[in-house]
Amino acid sequence: MRLADRHRVAFSALARTPLRTAMLLLATAIGVAAVLMLTALGEAARGYIADEFQSLGTDLLVVLPGRTETSGAGAGMMSGATPRDITLDDARALLRSSAIAAVAPLVVGESPVSVGSLERDVTIMGTTASYAAIRRWTMASGEFLPDVDMDRESPVCVIGDTIGRELFRGEPPVGRWLRVGDRRCRVAGLLARQGVSVMVDVDTVVMIPVAMAQSLFDSAGLFRVLIQARSRDVMPAARRFVLDTFRERHHGEEDVTVITQDAVLKTFDGILGALTMALAGIAAVSLLVAGVLIMNVMLVAVSQRTQEIGLLKALGARRSQVLALFLTEALYLALLGAFAGLLLGFAGVWLLGSLYPDFTFHPPLWAVAGAVLTSMACGMLFGILPARRASRLDPVAALARR
Amino acid sequence: MWPTVSPQSRSSPSADGAAILRLEQLTRTFAVGDQFVRALDGVDLQVAAGEYISLMGPSGSGKSTLLNILGLLDRPTSGEYWLAGEQTSTMSDDRLADTRQREIGFVFQFFHLIHRMTAVENVELPMMLAGVPPAERRARAREVLQRMGLEARINHRSSQLSGGERQRVAIARAVVMQPKILLADEPTGNLDSVSGGEVIRIVEALHEEGLTLIVVTHDQALGSRAHRRLLMRDGRIVQDVSG
Numbered sequence: 001m002r003l004a005d006r007h008r009v010a011f012s013a014l015a016r017t018p019l020r021t022a023m024l025l026l027a028t029a030i031g032v033a034a035v036l037m038l039t040a041l042g043e044a045a046r047g048y049i050a051d052e053f054q055s056l057g058t059d060l061l062v063v064l065p066g067r068t069e070t071s072g073a074g075a076g077m078m079s080g081a082t083p084r085d086i087t088l089d090d091a092r093a094l095l096r097s098s099a100i101a102a103v104a105p106l107v108v109g110e111s112p113v114s115v116g117s118l119e120r121d122v123t124i125m126g127t128t129a130s131y132a133a134i135r136r137w138t139m140a141s142g143e144f145l146p147d148v149d150m151d152r153e154s155p156v157c158v159i160g161d162t163i164g165r166e167l168f169r170g171e172p173p174v175g176r177w178l179r180v181g182d183r184r185c186r187v188a189g190l191l192a193r194q195g196v197s198v199m200v201d202v203d204t205v206v207m208i209p210v211a212m213a214q215s216l217f218d219s220a221g222l223f224r225v226l227i228q229a230r231s232r233d234v235m236p237a238a239r240r241f242v243l244d245t246f247r248e249r250h251h252g253e254e255d256v257t258v259i260t261q262d263a264v265l266k267t268f269d270g271i272l273g274a275l276t277m278a279l280a281g282i283a284a285v286s287l288l289v290a291g292v293l294i295m296n297v298m299l300v301a302v303s304q305r306t307q308e309i310g311l312l313k314a315l316g317a318r319r320s321q322v323l324a325l326f327l328t329e330a331l332y333l334a335l336l337g338a339f340a341g342l343l344l345g346f347a348g349v350w351l352l353g354s355l356y357p358d359f360t361f362h363p364p365l366w367a368v369a370g371a372v373l374t375s376m377a378c379g380m381l382f383g384i385l386p387a388r389r390a391s392r393l394d395p396v397a398a399l400a401r402r
Numbered sequence: 403m404w405p406t407v408s409p410q411s412r413s414s415p416s417a418d419g420a421a422i423l424r425l426e427q428l429t430r431t432f433a434v435g436d437q438f439v440r441a442l443d444g445v446d447l448q449v450a451a452g453e454y455i456s457l458m459g460p461s462g463s464g465k466s467t468l469l470n471i472l473g474l475l476d477r478p479t480s481g482e483y484w485l486a487g488e489q490t491s492t493m494s495d496d497r498l499a500d501t502r503q504r505e506i507g508f509v510f511q512f513f514h515l516i517h518r519m520t521a522v523e524n525v526e527l528p529m530m531l532a533g534v535p536p537a538e539r540r541a542r543a544r545e546v547l548q549r550m551g552l553e554a555r556i557n558h559r560s561s562q563l564s565g566g567e568r569q570r571v572a573i574a575r576a577v578v579m580q581p582k583i584l585l586a587d588e589p590t591g592n593l594d595s596v597s598g599g600e601v602i603r604i605v606e607a608l609h610e611e612g613l614t615l616i617v618v619t620h621d622q623a624l625g626s627r628a629h630r631r632l633l634m635r636d637g638r639i640v641q642d643v644s645g
């Protein structure tokens with residue numbers, strides 16, 4: 001039997017039961033589309049996190065108190081006793097390295113902030129002028145914190161967009177005064193609107209000089225020290241210098257953790273990559289379900305076409321020809337279903353993209369290829385049983401079936 | 403009853419021709435529950451090429467079982483069957499299928515056409531299985547259908563044809579591969595006498611051209627037209643009359 005004939009016969013058999021064929025195609029299509037959309041979601045999350053960290057700059061080092069066991073984004077598991085605080089003097093000492101361009105100490109806390117009778121609880125970030133440069137923040141109006149010595153408690157602050165609108169009710173906030181806890185400070189600048197960045201909603205923060213934050217929260221220690229290396233190349237040198245400096249200043253104890261955003265990114269990347277794979281796996285299960293469905297319907301088709309199969313055999317069809325005929329049918333179902341699934345999946349991905357424009361949705365190539373191949377493999381695998389049953393039918397009994 | 407067939411068409415069988423079919427002590431038993439049914443119980447038979455044979459006998463006497471074995475659709479339980487000098491018991495299933503395709507044409511009581519296909523497509527089917535190129539098989543199918551007097555029905559679906567027309571399409575399908583043997587199991591069993599007569603006329607015309615013809619029938623008149631008449635009873639051939 002010629003290949004073209006085999007395809008034509010298989011195709012016409014499918015076309016003869018359009019509703020059933022459509023249902024099977026839909027089942028496969030949903031599986032393939034699910035793989036595409038779920039992996040696109042996973043990849044979008046990964047891309048989003050990567051972008052976030054990229055926005056920090058690739059030349060960034062972060063020092064946090066305490067030693068983590070692992071070098072990645074571990075959650076500050078201590079080894080040994082309570083670590084020594086990181087002080088402003090420690091931070092200042094870091095500036096001595098030629099590998100380090102800027103140092104921004106950071107203290108974070110919550111405090112009520114008020115203007116007149118309006119008050120709300122706000123995330124307070126105490127830092128220095130360098131912070132804006134390191135984070136590449138821009139101002140909507142006014143200026144960032146003044147470039148003065150870290151110890152100075154100048155009564156100034158910088159506020160996020162939402163704070164500005166809520167506390168000053170649309171009036172320009174720069175130059176106005178607000179109350180942070182029990183202190184007063186003048187608004188030096190309004191941050192450009194930027195939403196959530198590295199999991200902090202920048203629009204709802206109030207930034208004050210680090211020394212003021214320390215006395216406001218009554219803490220000598222710093223939450224973090226952000227360090228900008230002169231270039232990417234000197235990152236290892238900068239890191240070594242940071243560790244050496246702290247060991248020296250902390251009596252030989254290495255009780256800080258230095259993380260680079262590369263390491264953090266790698267960890268997140270790994271986690272989210274695994275998530276994407278898990279999503280793909282879940283979606284692939286639906287392909288398996290579609291395969292079982294194909295098998296069932298094909299078994300019904302074989303029993304409905306028993307007489308026809310008997311006839312083909314009486315006309316001299318070999319067992320392998322009958323087998324090939326039914327396998328071709330199953331393969332067609334899988335292939336057409338996969339194609340429909342690609343259309344459906346890409347349409348869904350496009351829809352996701354237009355619903356959430358902040359994310360980039362792209363099903364990874366491996367998922368597209370994998371979904372198509374899996375559906376074909378399922379079609380073949382689950383097509384074999386019915387096809388074998390058809391090919392083994394006894395022609396006499398098959399023809400006698402009325 | 404068969405007015406369209408002239409008496410001259412009854413040529414005498416070539417009794418001394420080479421045996422195209424030879425059966426020796428053929429048996430076929432079916433297991434039914436824990437019982438065994440002996441459908442064929444030691445059949446010996448020789449058929450020369452070009453013979454016209456009718457096979458009659460009461461219901462359940464084993465006619466269809468014998469025909470199915472002759473047509474290689476079924477294998478005997480014991481005994482030997484030589485087809486055109488070849489022992490069939492040693493043939494693989496694929497060989498049997500190929501031999502069936504080449505040597506044997508089947509005509510059934512219930513036609514067994516594929517309804518979604520047109521007449522010409524039904525006739526093309528065996529050629530399609532054999533891998534004949536589309537243009538050639540279409541031409542051959544048309545030619546055979548014309549010979550069956552069906553030129554006006556070529557593109558009709560089989561569901562649009564009358565019983566007699568369907569059986570003629572089925573005959574066209576059976577002979578389009580130019581087999582040596584035509585096996586017909588009650589070919590007129592489902593037809594009125596007029597269309598039955600047409601079918602018989604066609605089949606006998608094919609026999610005139612050298613086709614070996616074996617017809618199973620319950621119809622005494624039809625059975626007596628054959629040049630050699632076999633009678634079966636309880637799985638045995640109990641009468642073999644020529645002339």
Ligand SMILES: Nc1ncnc2c1ncn2[C@@H]1O[C@H](COP(=O)(O)OP(=O)(O)OP(=O)(O)O)[C@@H](O)[C@H]1O
Nearest residue numbers: 432433434439441460461462463464465466467468
């Ligand atoms: N597949 C089978 N399983 C069990 N018994 C069978 C099978 N096929 C045939 N038989 C039995 O074998 C015997 C012969 O059957 P067969 O069909 O050959 O008879 P027949 O002469 O063609 O009868 P009819 O004139 O009714 O068509 C019967 O007793 C039948 O019941």
Ligand SMILES: [Mg+2]
Nearest residue numbers: 465466467587
């Ligand atoms: Mg019968």
